[in-house]
Amino acid sequence: MIIFLGIAGSGKSTQGQLLAAHLHCPWISTGNLLRQKMDSKTQAEMLEGKIIDDERTLAVLDAEFKRIQADKNGFVLDGSPRTMEQARWLVKKANDGEIRIKAIIHLTIPTEVAKRRLLCRRRPDDHKEAIDERFREYDSAILPIVDYLKQQGLAVYEVDANRRPEEVDKDILTVLGL
Numbered sequence: 083m084i085i086f087l088g089i090a091g092s093g094k095s096t097q098g099q100l101l102a103a104h105l106h107c108p109w110i111s112t113g114n115l116l117r118q119k120m121d122s123k124t125q126a127e128m129l130e131g132k133i134i135d136d137e138r139t140l141a142v143l144d145a146e147f148k149r150i151q152a153d154k155n156g157f158v159l160d161g162s163p164r165t166m167e168q169a170r171w172l173v174k175k176a177n178d179g180e181i182r183i184k185a186i187i188h189l190t191i192p193t194e195v196a197k198r199r200l201l202c203r204r205r206p207d208d209h210k211e212a213i214d215e216r217f218r219e220y221d222s223a224i225l226p227i228v229d230y231l232k233q234q235g236l237a238v239y240e241v242d243a244n245r246r247p248e249e250v251d252k253d254i255l256t257v258l259g260l
Contacts (some may be wrong), residue, residue: 088189090216091196092243098160112161136167189243
């Protein structure tokens with residue numbers, strides 16, 4: 083598994099899909115999974131830019147990991163972990179042999195560039211208040227997760243995402259040795 087982390091608008095989905103195509107493996111978007119499986123309460127929370135609780139998120143991920151036989155197959159994960167509990171859960175699954183974490187790609191980009199990208203997407207949850215909430219969540223939750231994953235001895239690669247998608251993709255392939 084290769085995990086993509088970064089601020090909303092950094093290009094995680096674009097780069098995750100490109101890498102999955104290069105590797106001929108599944109691309110799992112936690113956000114897409116939650117949107118597909120959500121009830122009205124979860125939908126309202128997502129539209130506000132809130133993080134969906136660990137219990138619901140991990141249940142959806144666990145089912146998807148079983149479906150794709152994650153213990154045997156590689157895949158690209160986009161949108162998780164978003165909490166320290168999710169990060170610990172992934173590390174435990176790796177330590178138990180249920181998944182293999184090959185690398186973490188941390189996409190970095192200035193917030194003003196990310197905000198501009200998000201507003202151009204025109205998704206229902208890409209409005210100013212929700213974007214600001216996701217940026218706060220990145221600072222308070224995602225950055226500590228990146229540090230935690232490094233402390234666990236996992237390969238974390240910082241990639242500058244403030245460039246054309248093709249350039250970012252090339253850098254990702256290079257850092258992964260592909």
